[in-house]
Amino acid sequence: MNVLILGSGGRENALAWKIAQSPLLNELFISPGNPGTVKIGKNIPLNIMDFKQVEATIFEHQIELLVIGPEAPLVGGLTDFLKNSKKTCNLMIVGPGAMGAQLEGSKDFAKAFMMRHHIPTAAYKTFNIDQFTEAVDYINTLHPPYVIKADGLAAGKGVIICSEVQEAKNTLDDMLLKGRYGKASGKVIIEQFLDGIELSVFVMTDGKHYCLLPEAKDYKRIGEYDTGPNTGGMGAISPVPFADESFMKKVISQIIEPTINGLLADNIDYKGFIFFGLINVNNNPMVIEYNARMGDPETEVVMPRIAEDILPFLIETASGTLKNGVIKTDPRYAATVMMVSKGYPGDYETGKLITMKKLDSTEMVFHAGTTIHPASEQLVTAGGRVMAVTAYGKNVKNAFCEAYRKANCITFEGAYYRSDLGKDLI
Ligand code: AMP
């Protein structure tokens, strides 16, 4: 079978690494891919938001299964476009259509979905541009901290938590009236603050049945001990020690199953991954957010913990023949350390030479923001998050120790990573 993965980050490198191990695979393509994926498949440069170009690539390379990595093409309707095209209507696609992807693309849609299907989540109210005064009045009835979210996609930056009432009002002004995130903040959600520890749970679903994947915890803030601004994710660990059997039972019965049943009841054809961003509030799981894709850097620890061929599950997901179950998991812990550019998540420079000579093996060193410099043909940085360095261990501490050992063998000017990962769990 020929498989195409869309995307260019650490997530796609990890997906490619796992899919490449399948005996069912004929050729693996990654578009646009990165210098990490080029070692395990064939990179095809293309703009993944140019749906015609994607369609032509699928046709040319006789792709049978497509895995859509990032949210933008999902929310933009790539799946519907390909399903409606004569050339690609029989293609198997892991990734929901635009309607299903609204679970991620619109927080207002996701909240209304959760309310309708009695899925535990924070209380909220939605306000549009014409309701600025009402939004301010509502803030006046609440206590800090205030959670304010842009409705649409904002590259992980659309959630502001304010400790002061004036800051909350300024944030509303910024989002609703000044259009800080453009169309994405044309509506805002004001939400009850939830206090607890977060984790990410993943399923593959064909819209009727689901298969549970290993859970993970990511580290969002840039600074040690969860300080400073949010990032795309600075590291991750799987399994999550507090996600024990009784907690996961609640996740399944109170969140996963009502979500799948809700999709069915709402007639939403959903074939793909669902990422449940959860928070543990006094041992009860609540949903912070849905994503219509896998997490990054969670995928860099989830894929290494899958102990069987993933391709049959992806095929069943895309073709609507999945059975309920849990994928076989490796009992070891997997930890990933994200190496980032100096300045990230603010402004940063790119083009810094990366050396990995001291590494004994590049196995599970997943590339995120790297490129081959056209003139020097050397590996250089090309993004904020540069590399996710993953390792196994017999517990949280061992897995991170080994990941740090590997990360220490990789150098580039201004390289930074958090050195406290996992300490909160030990
Ligand atoms: P989201 O993009 O919705 O996942 O939000 C980004 C981050 O903001 C989450 O990972 C949480 O750390 C935080 N957050 C979002 N909603 C809440 C909430 N209701 N209570 C507390 N923290 C929240």
Ligand code: GLY
């Ligand atoms: N690591 C969080 C995300 O992928 O959204």
